[in-house]
Amino acid sequence: MSFEVIIVGGSFAGQSAALQLARARRRVLLVDKKEPRNRFARSSHGFLGQDGEAPAAIMAKATRQLSAYPTVVQVEGEAVTARREDHTFRVRLADGREELGARLILAVGVRDTLPAVDGLEERWGVSVLHCPYCHGYELGGGPIGVLASGPNAVHQATLVPDWGPTTLFTQGVFEPDAEQEALLTERGAAIERTPIVELLGTAPALQAVRLADGRTVELAGLFVAPKTALSSDLGAQLGCAFEDGPTGPFIRVDGRQRTSVPGVLAAGDAASAMTNATLAAASGAMAGFGAHQSLIFGEPAQRPSSAAA
Missing domain, CATH: 3.50.50.60 (FAD/NAD(P)-binding domain)
Structure with missing residues (x-):
């Protein structure tokens, strides 16, 4: 099955992106390996309307809400490779299956070294x-x-x-x-x-x-300020530009969450030096908007600089 957008990563950023696209009635595949960075935290704070809720509970509620939209397919698994073929992205999962998408959103998060x-x-x-x-x-x-x-x-x-x-x-x-x-x-x-x-x-x-x-x-x-690294190397596989943050590298994006690679967007901790649930959800929403509009209007001529950090 071919999707209009494939989203890799299903925490605050990925689910937020999926929600915007679902409401635009676009065919979306959300792939998540269920290892969010915030799995060690008992509660999430400062997130409007969710203050004090457990991150896992917030994500479970979001998963249930997304399941009400018939154009969204949610898969538990790990995306291990991604490559562009003409105007389509081919994403291979750890179980061997391959999926095709016109756009790709990387919401892969980061892992911490303490x-x-x-x-x-x-x-x-x-x-x-x-x-x-x-x-x-x-x-x-x-x-x-x-x-x-x-x-x-x-x-x-x-x-x-x-x-x-x-x-x-x-x-x-x-x-x-x-x-x-x-x-x-x-x-x-x-x-x-x-x-x-x-x-x-x-x-x-x-x-x-x-x-x-x-x-x-x-x-x-x-x-503490742990050292961070992206939880997936899909951005590097695709040739996305990176920036050096205070704790580690992150994917370079523009104001619409577009990376240096046409058709690839990134959101959440993987695409920001500042990490926070509210900011992740906001960037995911923007990535959803950006992916949707690029399906309609095409890719812009100007991209973020492709010079890798």
């Missing part, structure tokens, strides 16, 4: 976090740590004091300069240069961290 600190991984998404806007309020104003992985830690440590007393742990990988230190002091953030070696408490909760010199520091939560 700092190697004892006790950190089992707390990821609950008391070890990456977004204060998503999870800072739930720390209840308690003491907060920011684990440095580079200069961007200053930006995070400058934001976080609005959610609780903050300590920047430099971990020996970064030393703030005089201007940065003055900014942190102005915001009331302390600087601790002795590295964290262990997280303490009954996981996934966090009670304190142990430092290399044996001291313990009480914390309600610890913010």
Whole structure:
């Protein structure tokens, strides 16, 4: 069966894109391997109308709503290859099946590589976090740590004091300069240069961290900036341009979520340096609009720069 749009990835961005196209009565295939980045989080916050809901519950509701549209086919599986053949994209799934689509939306998301600190991984998404806007309020104003992985830690440590007393742990990988230190002091953030070696408490909760010199520091939560990589290499296979973000590369898109490859759009965490449920859903909607309109009006002559990062 040939589809008008194939969407790879079924979290906030992919389902949002599918919804717009479904309502335009377009034939859509949504392929999702059911491993969303947010699967470790108990709740999603700051998402209008869904504040406090579990991400899995939000996605299950979206899946049910999409199933009411007869032009949408939802498949659990992994898209492993994609290539362009004339004006059509051929996508092969891990089970060997191949599907054809006139347009392709990559909402593949990213995967995280966490700092190697004892006790950190089992707390990821609950008391070890990456977004204060998503999870800072739930720390209840308690003491907060920011684990440095580079200069961007200053930006995070400058934001976080609005959610609780903050300590920047430099971990020996970064030393703030005089201007940065003055900014942190102005915001009331302390600087601790002795590295964290262990997280303490009954996981996934966090009670304190142990430092290399044996001291313990009480914390309600610890913010980190994990390294990110796209969860799929389909964008690279197709020749999409990439940009370097603060935590890792992402697919370059224009204001309509169009990549450097005609007919290919991208949305969500895979196509943005800023990752957030609301932003992912919004970019997915825009990708849906863009794909629909390109089916009607054709592809524009101007594309985002094709120079890869």
